[in-house]
Amino acid sequence: MLKRIIDFFFNKRLQISTILLLFISFVLFIQSSHPAIRHLQIFAGDVLEPVKEPVIWIQRLMETRKTNEILSRRLIHLSQEATRFGSLQEENKRLRQMLNFKERSEFKLLSAMVLSEGINKSVNSLLLNRGLEDSIRINDPILNVDGLIGKVFWVGESSSLAQLLIDPNSRLSVRIEPSGAKGILQWYGGNRFLIIDIPNTMAVEPGDLVVTSGLSDIFPGSLPVGIIQEREPAPDGFTFLVYGDFLVNFNQIHEVFIIFK
């Protein structure tokens, strides 16, 4: 009897292995947000971080000339902007004092390098070279010079995982300027987003700026997110479906900033 059982398992070892491995994969997939799985991912990031960093450093060094040219151009542009904003800031300060407004606290930013990104265009998370030892916490917002990118969704000792706004599971509470309309933003493929729940009484137009609403505990208000491109009536007849493009080019993220709250 025992021999027959052993023979059965031996003869069917391919099918049994396949079913077992498919089952393990399925469990991993549905439990991928389990803390033990996250620890495993972060452990891999921590182990690979010292190996990957020098390689990235060499790649960046090779790109330095091109980057330098882009930065020089941007510097000229920014210096003009800085002059303009300098005078506006002075004016703003005076007006705030007059109105007894408290000065808003400045963000504390920490730069981080992208260690790895996905192979598939549709899986949108990044491995960053900052972790607990840099005082990074889960849900710290991530941005670059163009706008909001996402948030930290798991932290290891020396690396962390970032969830991007272009992740199928990502949702963001946003405000559309200048109308002040608030809605929920989600990725719509490519560099496009969709905002739902905008009342059709609000004056939302193409070209309007989308910023974070400040209603969430995670993202501070007024961080730039994107530009409205088009709108259409929602099937419910009371709201608009608003489509727009992100300000950040998610295909070219090399360095990011993490906001300490």
Next chain:
Amino acid sequence: MTRAGFIKYFLLVILIIAVQYFFNELLDIQGIKPDLFYIILIYMAFRLSPVQAVWFAFFLGFLQDILFHPSVLGLSPLIKTFSGYVLTQLIHQSVIRVRIFSSLSAILLIFFNHVVFNWVLFVEMPVSFRYVLMNYSLPEFLYTGGLFLIANYFIPLYPDSE
């Protein structure tokens, strides 16, 4: 497989994983990257025993998710294990020994890999299957499939014909 053969293939697998991991950006064309892991899987399935091939496919998929898509850990091993099993079954069919059929089967599996992977990710999104196919699955398939055909031109799928 001889010991020398094992070492040769082991080093080759490590090399290709390293290329995908360290030079991922250089492989990028308009945000599309090839799945070199899948090409390794196809080649190794023709060189390993069926049980070895299925386990290899699982670990390759697991490693890929850990390194590249931690947010969907489990999806790549699921698809690759299934593909590994299908490949081992196909390899036992005599018709696949004809080069054109073996390449065609591999190409179809690459297409299956990209379609299923993206479909699972987008299943809850308000986008059509056609959109996902045209913008994600098809470009990724063409890139990976193209690289596979180039590799296949120089390196035959069956080790005994090398």
